[in-house]
Structures are given as C-alpha cells and as structure tokens.
Amino acid sequence: MSYPVAISASTAATRLANRRGANDIFLAGEGVEFLFFIAATEKRRESYRVPRARVFDTANNPKIPARDLQHKELKLSAWAVDHGVPSARPEQLVVQDGYPVLITEIIDDDGTPLDQHAVGAVLAQMHQQEPPIDEASQHANIYRYLGQRISHRYSRLSAQHQMPSLPQETALIALLEKSLRRVSLLHMDIRRQNIRVIDGAPKALIDWSNALTAAPEVELARIQEYSAITENGLDYTDIVEGYRRESGVVDESTAAWRILRLDAALMLAGVFTSVSPREELAQLFLGRTCELLREL
Incomplete structure (x- = not known):
C-alpha cells in the first residue's frame, strides 16, 4: 500500500x-x-x-x-x-x-518543578527489577555495542571538528566489561520533558525509545550530562541522593564512568550540531567531549 x-x-x-x-x-x-x-x-x-x-x-x-x-x-x-x-x-x-x-492513556502534568529526590527513587526501584528477558538477551553484548557506538559517533564528529584522539575501540570495550557488572532496564532519556509531574511527584516516565539493558551507571552518567541543559530540569546531585536513599548503587570512581559520560556527550554533540542545531549547546557538548577524551 x-x-x-x-x-x-x-x-x-x-x-x-x-x-x-x-x-x-x-x-x-x-x-x-x-x-x-x-x-x-x-x-x-x-x-x-x-x-x-x-x-x-x-x-x-x-x-x-x-x-x-x-x-x-x-x-x-x-x-x-x-x-x-x-x-x-x-x-x-x-x-x-x-x-x-x-x-x-493520558497522564496529566501540572507544570510544577520535578522533585529530584523522587525521580532518583523511581530510578533506583526500576533498576532493582529484573529486566525483560528479551531485552536482556538483545543487549547481551551491550558493552561491545557501546564501544562501537562511541567509535562511530566520534568518527562522524571528528570528521568535522578537531578533537583529541579516542582510545582503541577494543580498549574501551575491555574497560566497560571489566568495571560494569549488574544489568537493569534503563530508560536512557530522563529529563523533565519526558516525565509527567503532579505536585512535583513523577507520575509517568514517557518515551522509552532509547531504553537499554545495561549497568545502572549507563543511565546515571547520561543524566549527569543531561543536567547541563537548563530546560531538562535536572539536578544530578539530588537525583543521585534520592537514588541512594532507595538502595540504588552507582560507582563514579571507575574508568568506565568517564567512558559512559563520553558516550552521552558525543550523542548530545551530534544532536546539537546536526539533528537539532543549537550553537550554544553544540559548543558546550563539543567542549565536554574534548574534555572527557583528554581524561581517558
């Protein structure tokens, strides 16, 4: 048809x-x-x-x-x-x-500011659930996929912008596999625009298109990068505090953490330089990408 x-x-x-x-x-x-x-x-x-x-x-x-x-x-x-x-x-x-x-169904939103501790608690509870079996099997090689994704996005950006060198893809994958163990279902697009809120409380997470099954650090690292965008309405420190209150565990000390933040920064740099051009945010995340590359 x-x-x-x-x-x-x-x-x-x-x-x-x-x-x-x-x-x-x-x-x-x-x-x-x-x-x-x-x-x-x-x-x-x-x-x-x-x-x-x-x-x-x-x-x-x-x-x-x-x-x-x-x-x-x-x-x-x-x-x-x-x-x-x-x-x-x-x-x-x-x-x-x-x-x-x-x-x-419609979940209403009253426009109130998001309770950051509450969204952290929601994520901690979600990350403690067993992920759907088919999602877990689909992402059995998730860290290989992430390493390949980082290399691909870096190659596209570095063809147009001067950047520090990226470690070998195999090295990135090895660091991720060594540092990250647990797997959970991750939403991967947490921001105020994707949360329906009443009196500050998160009533619905919407837009699951970017969801992955991987270590919770993958989600939290992306939120840390997202929090640099004012309109996303996120406070990373408060979210992590609420996350840990609900027994959520996140380790920011590993080499994998910088790689995961790089994955998020590369994605955002790609969005703001091509898909949805915004000069100020493009420069912000190109700069963040370069900073994280120098730290690897």
Whole structure:
C-alpha cells in the first residue's frame, strides 16, 4: 500500500482523531523524533504518539523504521506499568496514513518543578527489577555495542571538528566489561520533558525509545550530562541522593564512568550540531567531549 508523500504527521494525527470520533485535538508536546497529541471524544481523552517520519535517518538513529521504536515503546511502557514503574499505559498501535501511531492513556502534568529526590527513587526501584528477558538477551553484548557506538559517533564528529584522539575501540570495550557488572532496564532519556509531574511527584516516565539493558551507571552518567541543559530540569546531585536513599548503587570512581559520560556527550554533540542545531549547546557538548577524551 502506498501513501501520499504530502501527508504530514500532524495531518495524520488529525485524521486519526476524526476516525476515532474525537472532537478536539491539539499538540501537547514534541521531541526530535515524535509529536505528542491529546484528543478528546465525548467520553474520554487519549494521547497519540506520532513519529515525525516513517523512517528515521539521523546521526543517532540511522535508517530506523518508526514502527520499530513504537513497538519498543508499547512493550516497555507496558512492562513498566506491570512492575510498578510510573508510566502511561499503552492502549493500541495503529497505522494512519503510513504512520505507526501509539495510542496511550493520558497522564496529566501540572507544570510544577520535578522533585529530584523522587525521580532518583523511581530510578533506583526500576533498576532493582529484573529486566525483560528479551531485552536482556538483545543487549547481551551491550558493552561491545557501546564501544562501537562511541567509535562511530566520534568518527562522524571528528570528521568535522578537531578533537583529541579516542582510545582503541577494543580498549574501551575491555574497560566497560571489566568495571560494569549488574544489568537493569534503563530508560536512557530522563529529563523533565519526558516525565509527567503532579505536585512535583513523577507520575509517568514517557518515551522509552532509547531504553537499554545495561549497568545502572549507563543511565546515571547520561543524566549527569543531561543536567547541563537548563530546560531538562535536572539536578544530578539530588537525583543521585534520592537514588541512594532507595538502595540504588552507582560507582563514579571507575574508568568506565568517564567512558559512559563520553558516550552521552558525543550523542548530545551530534544532536546539537546536526539533528537539532543549537550553537550554544553544540559548543558546550563539543567542549565536554574534548574534555572527557583528554581524561581517558
């Protein structure tokens, strides 16, 4: 079946709402890859997670079909709800004008500042759960994957920007495998925009597209880099304090920690130099990348 190229993601969302008898729809949020709409029928409200494209081809998601990320969101958000992790319950995955659209329950957000200790506690509780079996098997060679990802992202950035040298990929992988032991399901995109909040309390983690099964340090290292972006609304120190109060363990003393922060900084530098260009943040994370490379 073919679909008109001119149909936009927003138009597809409106058509879906009309098809489902919704009398009102509006854009409630947007990210680099997805748009989030809220639609209302006579009896209920529902949320649509709509990809901006049918296939993503960016520095961080090269040639990834949107349906793959939607299936992942469906599976992992359902796992989260079933394991006591605050998340929006998925309801149905449908195709509208060629766009795979995930319909979910609505979790409201009152716009209050996020309780940093509370989100740390949520992450600690999640990291103490047994990860889904299929996710764990999919990422059996997670540190090899991370080493390869770091090398790939470094090569793309260093082709355009002058940077210190990167250690051999095999050396990176060996350090990660030596230092990191436990494995947990990680959300990997924790920021205020992806958390529904009421009175400061995290009521739902949304957008599980970047989730991995790996050591919790991988998640915390990314949060530390994310916290440098004001609009992300994160305080790394308070998050870790809340994390440790709930028996979460994170070791920042290993050589692996700098490698994990480098992985996050490289990703952010790639986003802000190409996918979503922002000069100030591009310079910030290019600088962070260089600083971390010099520390390795």
